[in-house]
Each structure stands twice: as structure tokens, then as C-alpha cells.
Amino acid sequence: MNKQETEDLYILSLDQKLAPADEERLLTALREHPDWARSLLQHKTARELLRASSPATFGPYFTAKLIHKIQNTGVVIDRQLFGMFKKFQLAAVGVVVALLILNVALAEQGSWKSVLGIEEDATTPVEQQVPFDFYETLNNL
Secondary structure: OOHHHHHHHHHHHHHOOOOHHHHHHHHHHHHHOHHHHHHHHHHHHHHHHHHHOOOOOOOOOHHHHHHHHHHOHHHHHHHHHHHHHHOOHHHHHHHHHHHHHHHHHHOOOOOHHHHHOOOOOOOOOHHHOOOOOHHHHHHOO
């Protein structure tokens, strides 16, 4: 019996019970070739290690946790931005108040519109506007 046949019988013996004649042939071949027996023993050890190891898993509720994290990414970013600007809010209010005080001090008038920088409309009333006739202007050129 050659090495390939011996390997096939050995692998078959790992999965199912061999017929007595095949089992005897396998044992005889392994006694005659101890190096084959060592390599087949290594094969058996590797096979047992693979069977014994647990399958790779990400743990329970992995998909639910992942979807929840993806859906709440915007909320996390909003909280980080809010936390960052919360540190500077008092300084920003102080700057706004200082600018308003500076505007009041430099304003020529004391009205609220001038303090807040609201300008009066400088447009002319509708009655005084002359309509523009594009067609007539082109023909008169």
C-alpha cells in the first residue's frame, strides 16, 4: 500500500469506523513506515486543534450595537461640538457685550436702531421712479 492510500484510510478512520480488513491494512502500513505514522499523527493533532477552537465571533448583539452606534454618530458629534463651545460661551458673551458698548459709545445718535446697526431704507418712493423700457431704449439708439 502506498503513502496516499494510507493517508486516505487514516483520514477516513478519523471520520468513521473502518472495516476490519481496512483497519488491519492501515495498522500494518503504519508499523512498516513509522515516518508516515508521525506525519499522520501531526495531521490528527492539527485536526483536533481546529475542532477544539471556538468559532470567531464578535459577541452577542454585535449588529444591534453597530447599527445603534452608526445611527447616533451625529448626536455624538453634536455633543462634542457643544462641549467644545461651552468652554468659550462666557468669553463670547463678553465680546458681544463689549462690541455693543463700543457701538453705543461711538454712535452719533442714541436710538436703538443706531446701536444695533439697523439702517434706514434709502430707496426712493415708487411714485418718483421712472420705469425703464428696454425695447424703446434699444430703438432710440
